[in-house]
Amino acid sequence: MSAEALEHAVYDLGTNRERRALFRDDIAGFLRLYALTAEEADLLCRFDVRAIQAAGVNAMACMGFWVTTAPDRSLSSYIAALRGQETSTHG
């Protein structure tokens, strides 16, 4: 697993509205922009921030990704997801 590619995608989703719109409206088109493995793409689409962080992605980028992109963007749900108390899926 390449933390760099995953971090690149996570960072872009947290900071770039156009990329967020693409992720929401054309997920295949979004994924074509990054050299992600199928496993990494799956983590991203399932908002599995716990596994994303475990893969080595920067925690601040991870938090930015969640609060801008996840279906439930609250910090409390983010912390719960990190702690394995809750999961969320791409809507």
Place this chain on the structure above:
Amino acid sequence: MAEIVGGFLLPHDPLIFQASDAAPAAQRDRVFGAYAHIRDRIAALSADTAIVVGADHYILFGPQCLPSFLIATGDLDGPVERLPGFDRAPVAAHPILARHLFDSGRAQGFDWACAKAMTLDHSIMIPHKLCIEPHAGMRTIPVYLASGVAPLIAKRRALSLGEMIGRAVHDFPGDERVVVIGSGGISHWVGMAEMGRVNEDFDRRLLDMLVNGDCEAIADLEDDAIVAEGGNGALEVRNFLCAMGAIGHGLQGEVIAYEAVPQWITGLGFVELKRAA
């Protein structure tokens, strides 16, 4: 010649503005009182220039370019983020001294990244607003270290960079009176599962090292141990080391205040750095 007349270590927790009322009033008052104390000490030192060492939080720089250490030598403004009570506004810069620091570093093997213009983040803007801006005519030189986003600057490199800054200020042909500010929290877990935890025991141990000027002990701390005990935010000890290096040998510190504030997810430490008499 220009002179470094003092130094300070302080936090830059944006929650003191974003969630000001979340903390107990007494703690809030002591935290803002500590900033006011530093503001007043800067006045007492008759300082006219501040070199502020901060950290990017994946706000200013992205994965396409992550400088190890950067100096801003031109126009400044900030903050880049929306913070209550802050309007984005110009920040008084000192381009001549900043350029001197850049050139001195390059001549001594420190290949600075350079920002010819920069919109600053909260790690510089919070100390600027609370401690520097109140002094009319005071100028700021921002230095950013890779202390929040990997690949991180090595701690000893941060210390050496600070030592170079100290030498370069001393060599500058002016009469500037410079304070150096290391901007960083102590324990805080930003975006990690432990976010909200504060480890006062770790913070107190680090404060002891800081006031004793024990740069070597801090540089010897393993990053994995820092993250385990102080969170990823405590990796900002690099900013402290850089400021301490600029003050130089014989350093002693004095704790101005320490507050463990889980509501602000941070152990907030304030230290004045002094050379031993």
